[in-house]
Amino acid sequence: MRFRTRLYVNLDILSDNYQKLKALVPGREILFMVKADGYGHGMIPLVNFGHNELGIKEFGVATMGEAKSLREELPGQKFEIYVFSDIHFQIESSKELLLNQRILPVISNFRDLDYVLSEKDFKYLPLILKFNTGMNRLGLSPSRLEEIINLIKSKGRKSIYHLMTHFSSASLAITNNQNQRQASVFKQIKTEFENHGLNIERSSMANSGALEQNFALEETHVRPGLMLYGPKSLIPKLREDSHWDGQIVSRLETYIISVFEVNKGDPIGYGATICPQDGVMVIIALGYGDGFSTRFEGAELEYRGHMGKVFGRVNMDMTQILFKQEALKDIRVGEKFEIWNHNQDKILNFSDQTKTIPYELFCQLTSRVPRVYGLEL
Numbered sequence: 001m002r003f004r005t006r007l008y009v010n011l012d013i014l015s016d017n018y019q020k021l022k023a024l025v026p027g028r029e030i031l032f033m034v035k036a037d038g039y040g041h042g043m044i045p046l047v048n049f050g051h052n053e054l055g056i057k058e059f060g061v062a063t064m065g066e067a068k069s070l071r072e073e074l075p076g077q078k079f080e081i082y083v084f085s086d087i088h089f090q091i092e093s094s095k096e097l098l099l100n101q102r103i104l105p106v107i108s109n110f111r112d113l114d115y116v117l118s119e120k121d122f123k124y125l126p127l128i129l130k131f132n133t134g135m136n137r138l139g140l141s142p143s144r145l146e147e148i149i150n151l152i153k154s155k156g157r158k159s160i161y162h163l164m165t166h167f168s169s170a171s172l173a174i175t176n177n178q179n180q181r182q183a184s185v186f187k188q189i190k191t192e193f194e195n196h197g198l199n200i201e202r203s204s205m206a207n208s209g210a211l212e213q214n215f216a217l218e219e220t221h222v223r224p225g226l227m228l229y230g231p232k233s234l235i236p237k238l239r240e241d242s243h244w245d246g247q248i249v250s251r252l253e254t255y256i257i258s259v260f261e262v263n264k265g266d267p268i269g270y271g272a273t274i275c276p277q278d279g280v281m282v283i284i285a286l287g288y289g290d291g292f293s294t295r296f297e298g299a300e301l302e303y304r305g306h307m308g309k310v311f312g313r314v315n316m317d318m319t320q321i322l323f324k325q326e327a328l329k330d331i332r333v334g335e336k337f338e339i340w341n342h343n344q345d346k347i348l349n350f351s352d353q354t355k356t357i358p359y360e361l362f363c364q365l366t367s368r369v370p371r372v373y374g375l376e377l
C-alpha cells in the first residue's frame, strides 16, 4: 500500500457531473456503468453514493463477480444491477445469483436466449436483449430477428424488459456512417418487435460519446460510463464541439521523494539512460507497480508552471522526471505532485501523449494506490 500517494475521489464532482448529465438528457433514466471497479475509482463507494445520495437506480457491470460483490457489500439496497458480458447462464452458481440476488443479465447471443426461455427457473427473468447492430463483438444478430421474435412469442413472453445496442464508434463523429447505420438498424429492430406485438418496456443506445454529441437520446435510458467520471471520450479534433463540460472526479496525487541536479551525459536509473541536458531530476513515488506504465516515458507533466518529461525507464516504485534547471527554485522534496487533477485538459493531454485513453489510465491504477473518498477533497 502506498504511504502518501492517493487517488482522491471527489463525490461532489460526481454529483455535479450527474446533474450536468441529467440536464443534457431530460426525462431519460440513467444506467450508470461502474464495471472494472467503477472505472478504477472503486465500485462499492461509488454505487453507494450514486444510489443513496444521487438517486441512481440502475448500474451496469461486466461480470457476475462484480454484481455479486455489489450485492454482498451493499446488502438490502434496492438498485438494479445489469451484467453485460461475463454471465455463464448454465453454471449453477451464476443461475443462483441471477435468481436470488435480483441481478439482470444482458442476453447477447441466441444460445443463451434459447436457454433462458427454455429453463423453468428463468420463467420470470426479465428479458434484456442486446443486439449487434454493427459492433460485431457480442450481440444478437439482426439477421435472425424473425427467429428470435418467434421464439420469444412461442414461449409466451409478451414484453422485452430492456432492448439495447452499443455503438462501436461513438468517440467519432456521430455523422459517421457506422453510427448512423447502427442507430437505423436499432430502430428497425424496435419496430419489428412492436409490429409483432412485443412490448418494449425500456430501450437504450447512448454511451458517453453519443451523449456528448446529443445522439440517440430518444430511448428511455442512456448508459454513460466515462463522462460521469469526468473526461470527454471524443477523439481530439471533436472535443471542442462536445456538449460535455464535466470535471474529472479524481485527482492522482503522488509525492516528490528526491530532487537533484543532473548534468548532460549523466546515466540515470535502470538502463542508464543518458541525460541529454543539464537539469533537475525529480523522483516521484509512483511507478508501474501503481499502474504508471513504462510506456509513459517521454510524456510531459506540468509542475508549478514548469514542464518536465518522464525520463528513462519507469521503475516499479518510482519515476524520474526531468525539468530544466530553472525549475529548481520551485521544487522541494516532500511536496505533492499531480499526475491528473479535476481539470479536463490535464488528463486528456496526458492520455493523448501516452497514446492511452482516460478509461485505461483510470483502470490500470493498481490496488497499491489507496482510493480516498470525500466531498470537496
Ligand SMILES: Cc1ncc(COP(=O)(O)O)c(C=O)c1O
Residues within 6 Å of the ligand: 033, 084, 166, 206, 207, 208, 209, 223, 224, 225, 226, 227, 233
Ligand atoms: C454496453 C455498454 N454500454 C455502455 C458503456 C459505457 O461506455 P462509456 O464509458 O463510453 O460511456 C459501455 C462501456 O464500455 C458498454 O460496454
